[in-house]
Amino acid sequence: MACRAGGALVGAMLVLISLSSVVEAQFGGFCDPFQAPTGGWTGGTATFYSGGRGGACGFGGLGYAIYGERYAAASMKIWQNGAACGMCVEIKCMGPSGCYAGKIVKVTITDFCPNTHPNLAHCGPEKNHIDMGQNSFPVIANPRVGVINIQYRVVPCNAYGNFQVQINGNQYGWLSLLIAQIPGSGRVVGCEVQGAGMNYWEGLRRVWGSNWMRTGTPLKTPIHVRLSLLGQICKVTSRNCIPNGFYFGQAVKCNLR
Known part of the structure; x- marks a missing residue:
């Protein structure tokens, strides 16, 4: 009996790990970013x-x-x-x-x-x-x-299918992103970018309000953007968010679904 119980427990753990992997693959985090808990009054x-x-x-x-x-x-x-x-x-x-x-x-x-x-x-x-x-x-x-x-x-914000970004930067390494229309909790606690051909994510820093910035070697476009949202710290990724030939002040919609 003990062996069967232990086997069932291991099996349940494997199922949980498998489900968690699916969620992480789909949403980039171990939670649904389109939902957020309602706080107390x-x-x-x-x-x-x-x-x-x-x-x-x-x-x-x-x-x-x-x-x-x-x-x-x-x-x-x-x-x-x-x-x-x-x-x-x-x-x-x-x-x-x-x-x-x-x-x-x-x-x-x-x-x-x-x-x-x-x-x-x-x-x-x-x-x-x-x-x-x-x-x-x-x-x-x-x-x-x-x-x-x-x-x-x-309370949860709308379950937007995309977030919006105003690009305040240039093609020469300075990139500043104003991020709005966030699903779930609505609060961005981290922003990362990945240029074309990169195999890692680079973190941006919050400079003020909802503006995030990086400087350095120019990133090749299109650029993927990954946001960490407050809650259970869900991560959502929009691939090809920043397009080729972007320009200062350009507003783009970055798909999440």
Whole structure:
């Protein structure tokens, strides 16, 4: 009996290893990057502002085309040096007045609410504060109240079939990638590239917001891009993401499926 139980255990382990290999081959990580866990509700405050066509993540016009009016700026505690860029959040109003009962709005973090005057009252270092787009706030509360208490939680972003990249670089070794429209958790924690003919992945560094950069020997095109997404650290790979003859400011869609 003990031998049969041990054999069954070994068999189960082999099946698990086999399944894990399939998942890794398909998704580049031991999880499904198109899904992400929903976080618990956290208390905080919210205000609203205009100007969502820019933002500290650097999404700019590309981000506005993707996220539209559902943008938001995060306080330092939520921002975490830009790691919150692309994070999707559900928000509901908790008072003390002006709330629309049962209403929840989903926004994407595209900006930073600086912990400087006159923002210290809301966006100080220890504050859980979200400065919402001026057209998102009215979904959950009367804008006349100005400031509300909220509950917010991190939720999965859309299961996009591609991510978008704005190429800010040249053919001579400097490559800077602005990455937007991320599936799953929406948060990129690592970016790697592989030029044509390379047999290894080269890591880029986050320079600010959602911008990742490398310098050095020029990469041969087309260039593959691999992203590490926060969660269980899923890796997603887009082959031939950066095309031949790319140019500064070019926006490309990089397929994931």
